[in-house]
Amino acid sequence: MAKPQSSKSSAKNKTAIQPTREADFPEWYQQVVRAADLAENSETRGCMVIKPWGYGIWELIQQQLDAQFKATGHQNAYFPLLIPLSYLEKEAGHAEGFATECAVVTHHRLETAKQEDGSVKMIPTGELTEPYVIRPTSETIIGAAFSRWVESYRDLPLLINQWANVMRWEMRPRMFLRTAEFLWQEGHTAHETKEEAIEETRTIHRLYETFLRDHLAIPVIAGEKTEAERFPGADMTLTVEAMVQDLKAIQAGTSHYLGQNFSKAQDISFTARDGSQQHAYTTSWGVSTRLIGTLIMAHSDDDGLVLPPRVATQQIVIVPVTPKEDSRQAIIDACEALAEVLRREKSYGGQPLRVHVDKRDIGGGVKKWEWVKKGTPIRIEIGPRDLEGGKVCLQRRDQAANEKAFVPKEDFIRNVTDILQEIHSNLLAKATELRDSNISECNDLETFEKHWSQEMPGWLSTPWCGSREQEEELSKKHKITIRCLPIDQQDGPEAPCVLTGEATSQRAIWGRSY
Structure with missing residues (x-):
C-alpha cells in the first residue's frame, strides 16, 4: 500500500508539524488544525470555534456551492432550529436513526437560587408542554412547511436549500470531522413524479462529485449506499466517498431520494393533473464543514495545511x-x-x-x-x-x-x-494516484479476511450480492463498511460474489472510515 511521504522543512529532517503523518496520523491532523489557525475546541463539549482562516475556507465553499445551487434553480430559505418532538414521532424510522444523538430542550426559563456559600445557581424552570429537539436534520420541519406551500401540481417542483447549523451529540468529537454542532447546507425538494425526484437526486450527486474534483482537488468514488448504510427514511442514498492519506474513507456528501415516505408522514399532498390527490416525491441532500476536514487529510503534509487555490482564504x-x-x-x-x-x-x-x-x-x-x-x-x-x-x-x-x-x-x-491551475492539477493528480494505488481487487473470501489485518489496509473492491445481515456481520467483524456500490461499475461482467459465490455484476467498495 502506498503511504503518504514526509516533507522535509530543513536539512536536519525536521518538519513544521510534529508528530508526522506516519508517526501518528490522528495527532498530526489535530496539530495541522492548530498550526494553520483553523479552529479550536470551545467551552461547550464537542463544539469548536472556527477561527477566521478556517471560516474563510468555509465561506468560499459556501459561495461557490451556493452559486451552483442557484444556477440549477434552487432558492435559499431558513427554517427553525427547534423541532417539536411530535414532528419526529410522525416519521419514527427516520427519527430512530438520529435518536441517540439528539439534544432536547425541555425548559424555557432560568431562575436564580442563592446557595449557602453565597454563590448563585441557575435552575431551569418552566417545563415545556412539549420538548423540542435541536435539529439534527430538517426533513420533518421543512416537510411541515412544504405541506402548507403545496396545493396543486402547479406548485411543484419546490427546490429549497438551507445554510444552517445542526447538532448531533458526538461522543468522540474531532474538529471538522465530527463535532456536536457543525455547519452545513441541506437541500430539500418536492416533485410531482418519482422520475423527477430521482433525477434531482442524481443531479445533486453529480454536482457534489464535480465540486470536490474541480474546487477541492479531491477525487471521489461516486456510488449508492447499501440498505444497511442508507439515510434513515430514504429509498435511495447516493454518496461521494473520498480517500484520505491514512487510507480511510470520508463520506464527503450525500444525496437522498426519499420517495413518498416523508410526504405521507407530513401530508405534502397536491391536486394532480387528473384531479386526484397525490403525495409529492421528495429529496434531501447536503455537505458540511466535514469538507474542510476531508481537505486537510487529503492534501496536507508534515509542514502543515495545503490548500487548493479555489478555496484558499488568501491565494x-x-x-x-x-x-x-x-x-x-x-x-x-x-x-x-x-x-x-x-x-x-x-x-x-x-x-x-x-x-x-x-x-x-x-x-x-x-x-x-x-x-x-x-x-x-x-x-x-x-x-x-x-x-x-x-x-x-x-x-x-x-x-x-x-x-x-x-x-x-x-x-x-x-x-x-x-x-494556480497547475497547483490544483498537481494536488488532484497526487490524491488520485494515492487513491487508485490503494484500491485492491478482491474475489475470494480468504484474501478478503486477511486484508483487514493490515495496519493501513486501504479499500477493497469486490463482487457483492450478499444480504443486509451478511453485510452487517462482515462489517462488525472487521470494523469496516461498504462505502458504496460504484455507479460506474454496476453493469460490468458478472463474477462470483466474494461471500456467497453467486454470480453478480454489482461491485462494492469496502473500507474503514471516519
Missing part, C-alpha cells in the same frame, strides 16, 4: 524583505503595487485573485513558516535585489517548502493564473 501572500531601513518603504510600495495589479487584472475560477501583503514587523523566517503552515498556494518575496532586478522570489505550496524560483515580475503576472 497569494506577498512578503516584503527589508533588511535595510532606507529601502523598506520602496519595497513595501512595490509589494502593494504588485498586489493591486494582481487583484485588478487577474482572476482565477471566475473571481478576482485574493492577495495579501504581509507588512508585519516580525522576522521573515517566522512569516514564511506561518504561511507554509496555513497552506497559502503561492508565496512571493520581494527584497532589494529583486526590486532592482525586476524579479520576484516565487514559492509554491505544492512544492518543497525551501524550493524557490526567481522569475521576472511581468512573467509572474502573466502566468499567475496558469500557476
Whole structure:
C-alpha cells in the first residue's frame, strides 16, 4: 500500500508539524488544525470555534456551492432550529436513526437560587408542554412547511436549500470531522413524479462529485449506499466517498431520494393533473464543514495545511524583505503595487485573485513558516535585489517548502493564473494516484479476511450480492463498511460474489472510515 511521504522543512529532517503523518496520523491532523489557525475546541463539549482562516475556507465553499445551487434553480430559505418532538414521532424510522444523538430542550426559563456559600445557581424552570429537539436534520420541519406551500401540481417542483447549523451529540468529537454542532447546507425538494425526484437526486450527486474534483482537488468514488448504510427514511442514498492519506474513507456528501415516505408522514399532498390527490416525491441532500476536514487529510503534509487555490482564504501572500531601513518603504510600495495589479487584472475560477501583503514587523523566517503552515498556494518575496532586478522570489505550496524560483515580475503576472491551475492539477493528480494505488481487487473470501489485518489496509473492491445481515456481520467483524456500490461499475461482467459465490455484476467498495 502506498503511504503518504514526509516533507522535509530543513536539512536536519525536521518538519513544521510534529508528530508526522506516519508517526501518528490522528495527532498530526489535530496539530495541522492548530498550526494553520483553523479552529479550536470551545467551552461547550464537542463544539469548536472556527477561527477566521478556517471560516474563510468555509465561506468560499459556501459561495461557490451556493452559486451552483442557484444556477440549477434552487432558492435559499431558513427554517427553525427547534423541532417539536411530535414532528419526529410522525416519521419514527427516520427519527430512530438520529435518536441517540439528539439534544432536547425541555425548559424555557432560568431562575436564580442563592446557595449557602453565597454563590448563585441557575435552575431551569418552566417545563415545556412539549420538548423540542435541536435539529439534527430538517426533513420533518421543512416537510411541515412544504405541506402548507403545496396545493396543486402547479406548485411543484419546490427546490429549497438551507445554510444552517445542526447538532448531533458526538461522543468522540474531532474538529471538522465530527463535532456536536457543525455547519452545513441541506437541500430539500418536492416533485410531482418519482422520475423527477430521482433525477434531482442524481443531479445533486453529480454536482457534489464535480465540486470536490474541480474546487477541492479531491477525487471521489461516486456510488449508492447499501440498505444497511442508507439515510434513515430514504429509498435511495447516493454518496461521494473520498480517500484520505491514512487510507480511510470520508463520506464527503450525500444525496437522498426519499420517495413518498416523508410526504405521507407530513401530508405534502397536491391536486394532480387528473384531479386526484397525490403525495409529492421528495429529496434531501447536503455537505458540511466535514469538507474542510476531508481537505486537510487529503492534501496536507508534515509542514502543515495545503490548500487548493479555489478555496484558499488568501491565494497569494506577498512578503516584503527589508533588511535595510532606507529601502523598506520602496519595497513595501512595490509589494502593494504588485498586489493591486494582481487583484485588478487577474482572476482565477471566475473571481478576482485574493492577495495579501504581509507588512508585519516580525522576522521573515517566522512569516514564511506561518504561511507554509496555513497552506497559502503561492508565496512571493520581494527584497532589494529583486526590486532592482525586476524579479520576484516565487514559492509554491505544492512544492518543497525551501524550493524557490526567481522569475521576472511581468512573467509572474502573466502566468499567475496558469500557476494556480497547475497547483490544483498537481494536488488532484497526487490524491488520485494515492487513491487508485490503494484500491485492491478482491474475489475470494480468504484474501478478503486477511486484508483487514493490515495496519493501513486501504479499500477493497469486490463482487457483492450478499444480504443486509451478511453485510452487517462482515462489517462488525472487521470494523469496516461498504462505502458504496460504484455507479460506474454496476453493469460490468458478472463474477462470483466474494461471500456467497453467486454470480453478480454489482461491485462494492469496502473500507474503514471516519
